[in-house]
Ligand code: CP
């Protein structure tokens with residue numbers, strides 16, 4: 001049966017651990033599995049712009065010996081030029097996997113439901129699972145473990161990156177401390193799910209409105225933009241509402257001395273983070289960006305392999 005990656009619920013803890021091992025192997029040896037996608041094609045069905053996701057998937061498919069096609073909104077305008085179901089059924093006749101970047105999360109679910117091939121969520125308004133799998137990999141790479149690590153997230157809790165981090169951290173045994181302005185808390189459904197997943201690993205989840213409390217004792221400080229793709233019309237209000245939730249030199253003093261700073265990128269210096277932090281010695285943001293390549297290669301190897309049986 002074919003498998004998809006729509007959210008981190010789709011992968012068990014054991015599968016995540018084996019995926020991280022495979023990612024490390026693919027990072028050590030970029031030529032490994034060089035024939036794995038020979039004769040296979042992967043479509044990037046993107047309704048929003050992208051640097052990291054697009055380029056790392058394209059290069060990843062190339063390194064695995066396959067062919068990648070970018071299908072932007074001008075070619076396939078999901079649900080407008082053609083129904084999502086018809087797009088999924090048609091692409092399944094040509095391709096071996098789809099990476100989808102959408103606005104509505106339901107579009108990724110519908111694509112996966114109607115496609116006969118694996119569908120990978122390359123970011124929807126609700127989740128960004130490729131990002132958080134990479135984040136877990138990067139934390140383990142830098143800190144040697146994920147179990148018991150404390151991650152402080154400051155900013156928009158009700159977005160794709162924070163939602164996926166909550167699920168990923170719960171599965172990896174990472175304690176999360178999330179600080180948001182009032183009204184920007186993570187979706188309560190995601191928090192409930194993360195709390196139930198955390199029971200298996202002992203991870204804790206704390207929500208607060210105090211950035212200081214979120215970074216207290218943190219091994220990892222994480223931030224994302226205040227205005228996500230598709231929210232441009234709310235920009236002015238958001239910039240006002242998020243004042244006080246900036247990660248800067250003063251705030252990070254509350255973290256552990258050897259904390260690491262992470263950001264999914266793109267970043268806005270002077271908004272969610274100051275230049276001295278994101279460009280400073282604690283920042284690992286470009287290692288994190290590089291790791292998207294290795295982890296996504298592992299995701300493709302894993303899903304295409306599983307879907308064969
Ligand atoms: N972090 C991330 O997904 O970056 P892009 O939006 O550039 O792909």
Ligand code: NVA
Nearest residue numbers: 159161228229264265
């Ligand atoms: N929350 C951001 C993440 C970008 C990778 C957005 O959706 O725009």
